[in-house]
Amino acid sequence: MSSGTQLPVLTADDFASDQEVRWCPGCGDFSILGTLKKVMAGAGVAREKFVFVSGIGCAGRFPYYLDTYGFHGIHGRAAAIATGLKIANPDLSVWVVMGDGDALASGASHLIHALRRNVDIKILLINNEVHGLTKGQSSPTSRPGTRTRSHPEGTFETPLRPLSVALAAEATFVARSIDVDVEHLGQVLTRAAQHKGAALVEIYQNCKIFNDGVFDYATDRAVKADNVVYLEHGRPLLFGKDRNQGIRLTGLDPEVVTLGGGIPMDDLLIHDERVESIALPFLLSRFVWPDFPECLGVLRAVERASFERLLLEDIAQLQQSAPLPLDKLLAGDESWVVV
Amino acid sequence: MGSTKKPPASSKPTIQELDEVVIRFAGDSGDGMQLVGAQFTATAAAVGNDISTLPDFPAEIRAPAGTLAGVSGFQVRFSNHEIHTPGDVLNALVAMNPAALQANVKDLEPGGILVLNTDAFTTDELDRAGYHANPLLDGSLKRFRLVAIPMNKLNRDAVSQFKLSPREADRCRNFFALGLVYWLFERPLEPSLRWIRDRFSKNPAMVEANTRTLMAGYQHCESAKLMRVHYRVAKAEIPAGRYRKITGTEALALGLVTAGRLSGLPLVFACHPMTPASDVMQQMVEMKRHGVRMIQAEDELAALSMAIGASFGGTLGVTATSGPGMSLMSEGIGLAVMSELPCVVINIQRGGPSTGLPTRSEQADLFQALVGRHGEAPLPVLAPAHPSECFALALEAVRLATRYMTPVILLSDVYLANGAEPWKIPEVGELPDMEVVFAASGKGVFLPYRRDEHLARPWAAPGTPGLEHRIGGLETERETGHVSYDAENHEAMIRERADKIARIAEEIPPLQVHGADDADLLVLGWGSTYGAIFSAVKRCQAQGLSVACAHLRHLSPLPKNTGEILARHRRLLVPELNSGQLAWLIRAVFVRDLETLNKVQGKPFLISEVEAKIHAMLRA
Numbered sequence: 031m032s033s034g035t036q037l038p039v040l041t042a043d044d045f046a047s048d049q050e051v052r053w054c055p056g057c058g059d060f061s062i063l064g065t066l067k068k069v070m071a072g073a074g075v076a077r078e079k080f081v082f083v084s085g086i087g088c089a090g091r092f093p094y095y096l097d098t099y100g101f102h103g104i105h106g107r108a109a110a111i112a113t114g115l116k117i118a119n120p121d122l123s124v125w126v127v128m129g130d131g132d133a134l135a136s137g138a139s140h141l142i143h144a145l146r147r148n149v150d151i152k153i154l155l156i157n158n159e160v161h162g163l164t165k166g167q168s169s170p171t172s173r174p175g176t177r178t179r180s181h182p183e184g185t186f187e188t189p190l191r192p193l194s195v196a197l198a199a200e201a202t203f204v205a206r207s208i209d210v211d212v213e214h215l216g217q218v219l220t221r222a223a224q225h226k227g228a229a230l231v232e233i234y235q236n237c238k239i240f241n242d243g244v245f246d247y248a249t250d251r252a253v254k255a256d257n258v259v260y261l262e263h264g265r266p267l268l269f270g271k272d273r274n275q276g277i278r279l280t281g282l283d284p285e286v287v288t289l290g291g292g293i294p295m296d297d298l299l300i301h302d303e304r305v306e307s308i309a310l311p312f313l314l315s316r317f318v319w320p321d322f323p324e325c326l327g328v329l330r331a332v333e334r335a336s337f338e339r340l341l342l343e344d345i346a347q348l349q350q351s352a353p354l355p356l357d358k359l360l361a362g363d364e365s366w367v368v369v
Numbered sequence: 370m371g372s373t374k375k376p377p378a379s380s381k382p383t384i385q386e387l388d389e390v391v392i393r394f395a396g397d398s399g400d401g402m403q404l405v406g407a408q409f410t411a412t413a414a415a416v417g418n419d420i421s422t423l424p425d426f427p428a429e430i431r432a433p434a435g436t437l438a439g440v441s442g443f444q445v446r447f448s449n450h451e452i453h454t455p456g457d458v459l460n461a462l463v464a465m466n467p468a469a470l471q472a473n474v475k476d477l478e479p480g481g482i483l484v485l486n487t488d489a490f491t492t493d494e495l496d497r498a499g500y501h502a503n504p505l506l507d508g509s510l511k512r513f514r515l516v517a518i519p520m521n522k523l524n525r526d527a528v529s530q531f532k533l534s535p536r537e538a539d540r541c542r543n544f545f546a547l548g549l550v551y552w553l554f555e556r557p558l559e560p561s562l563r564w565i566r567d568r569f570s571k572n573p574a575m576v577e578a579n580t581r582t583l584m585a586g587y588q589h590c591e592s593a594k595l596m597r598v599h600y601r602v603a604k605a606e607i608p609a610g611r612y613r614k615i616t617g618t619e620a621l622a623l624g625l626v627t628a629g630r631l632s633g634l635p636l637v638f639a640c641h642p643m644t645p646a647s648d649v650m651q652q653m654v655e656m657k658r659h660g661v662r663m664i665q666a667e668d669e670l671a672a673l674s675m676a677i678g679a680s681f682g683g684t685l686g687v688t689a690t691s692g693p694g695m696s697l698m699s700e701g702i703g704l705a706v707m708s709e710l711p712c713v714v715i716n717i718q719r720g721g722p723s724t725g726l727p728t729r730s731e732q733a734d735l736f737q738a739l740v741g742r743h744g745e746a747p748l749p750v751l752a753p754a755h756p757s758e759c760f761a762l763a764l765e766a767v768r769l770a771t772r773y774m775t776p777v778i779l780l781s782d783v784y785l786a787n788g789a790e791p792w793k794i795p796e797v798g799e800l801p802d803m804e805v806v807f808a809a810s811g812k813g814v815f816l817p818y819r820r821d822e823h824l825a826r827p828w829a830a831p832g833t834p835g836l837e838h839r840i841g842g843l844e845t846e847r848e849t850g851h852v853s854y855d856a857e858n859h860e861a862m863i864r865e866r867a868d869k870i871a872r873i874a875e876e877i878p879p880l881q882v883h884g885a886d887d888a889d890l891l892v893l894g895w896g897s898t899y900g901a902i903f904s905a906v907k908r909c910q911a912q913g914l915s916v917a918c919a920h921l922r923h924l925s926p927l928p929k930n931t932g933e934i935l936a937r938h939r940r941l942l943v944p945e946l947n948s949g950q951l952a953w954l955i956r957a958v959f960v961r962d963l964e965t966l967n968k969v970q971g972k973p974f975l976i977s978e979v980e981a982k983i984h985a986m987l988r989a
Binding site for chain 1: 411414608610611623626635657659660663666667671674675677678679682684686704708795796797830832833836837839840843851
């Protein structure tokens, strides 16, 4: 008989807090919240072990809407707060929810360092390419030409690609999904939850008020099949309404090809999420519509010891079998008696 | 022949008893002066002297060799009586090169002992130090007792048999100088010999070479008969007990670890390297073997955020920084105030503003500690008065943080951090009660902002079933902790948070007066100026002046009796190493007249500076 602790069977409703959800009608965050609750219910983790940490922005409100432990921090610092928390208690399931402004403007430094350290936290980077809660200024991911309150004539800055940033920061788990594709989002979040180490999931999210429709190419049923490619480990990069388009690699250059007419399936790039080098996932993170279909799914999932494990092992090794008695600790190596 | 008798060649030099000596070792920053200073201090402490030290080093790791910018110094005062400062005037100076002489000779008393490494007085080195004539030859050093020694040569001779590179050989030279000074002040060699054996245990050649040159320096003095006298400073009359030498930084780290033990809280120490706070980080690295979870953060924003996250998680988050790092932490400290989480923020104050004087001491961050946050965000502010007191105040910081669920700022400074003194090791039973009680499951609806008798909210560690709750930086509703934008709730919460801190005054030790209760003049200080103020006031009292002093350890809230003490004295003097920050506070809180003594030179007060001000006030 198993000696493991019996966990009560949880449902999504068990994670609903008593707080009124105050996002704008039609906000993509609603479906993310709903999907998240389902994933948590099925994660096999006791409710009290979940902690949600956030920064500032619309995404920052997630902890209030989940009946778990939660910490609504300050702009950009959520990943650092979560790092301290995970070191304090590695048994917790620590989730960080950030918007693109939070994660990549104020918090860019903390994000990349949490990823490179491989702290075992799950980071949801909800990307709507705009600063929403401050009422519609450009964000570091706004695509050129986006008209915002801070750039009424259209932004002219080169945007950051969150997945490229994460990969360059040595992230061990990197994935992308979309707010309204709840089935896919649920699968990706489940994979993230199972990953031992830092997991970054970029979630395309529609901001109904300030950047409406920016991801229509990837969500509109009429066109999305031609504009996104679902990644599957060990499978060729195949997409399109008729499943006849694919990605072929010539040297370091990817190209979109149509199967048939001398191009066999074997020519297509095969996805490998477990390969140690970041070259392939990085290449995939650079696919930008309309030149390429944008990748959805897990780009990278590799194993590396987590930060908290290494840190606590380091301390355990340094510590003697029994702690030094306090009087000995105070006396130090050299003391003398005055009579 | 004449009746004058020369002493026989074998006669031993005479020994002269002294009450105290102030000596400074000075050389290039690569000459190992901090090391020999620390060795001399440890030996003085071990023979039972009272000690006080003042290391002084440039911000650059290796400024151009031989220049004034690269001079590094370490001052030690050792005595047969209780002392509180590293001393105003040097009785002895060891200068390893012309730049060290040029930078330090003004502090040496007339008739003082001047030990010089004559090998360094080359035309080049003299030029680099700004000398137009060789002071060894121009008579300018006549007012000192000059001990001129070719240390490069004697050191190389001493280590010649060990097949060291010339560079390695020269690196032993500081121990030659130390040996020489050990002879001069009749110190035992054994403590340093033991240190050398431990330090170089993996490099037998360096053990041999350093041992040999230390002894050669000692024997050179004895055999070359350079000095007719050497000096003895008897051990000090200090209270019975077990002692160790401790610096402010060591005391701080030990205090934090002890607080962790007493409270049962694991310590998470997150820190980003910043001069001079990096020394605290280094001490905490040493403390990993006592369970400290040390994280090197990417910046100070992260360091404090990690500490806050750790405290939310049910451990004790601590961070340390200086100067600009403290400014970066302002935002996070506000979050800790708002979310009412315990954490300790240590500020090793340095000269500011901005990058300022990274290795020099100043007390200019008091305003920042008290009010340097947006919104009204009061919190406890503590300041140790002398290096070993950093231990007790580290405990106090943790005690207040956990009992009142608040961030606490501890204001140390470069002078306190680096200064060393003997410390009477406390008995474990004397240490304060630091028990921490976490909220427990199963008592109805959990209210994360329901306050106890101290107005503190409960601390509920994630992982505890039934206590799931959300906190953050948004204003919270009383008791429930839900987000609230209600006007009256905000004002009530602002008052509750302020009340919680103000009430700490009820249980902290009262301000104590050294001297007559009704003395004409009270000298009020805080932080590292204690030694100079206390010593100056004692001298003035001995001269019959009606003066007393009091020293604040708690700057926020102030001890309950502060106003009452101030009211008993007709005149008030507030000396500070800033332009008058405590003075501003005292004027504002107690609406009274006072005088200030301010010094903002990156250097501590001399006793004589405080003494002169007291004289000027009472004799005018």
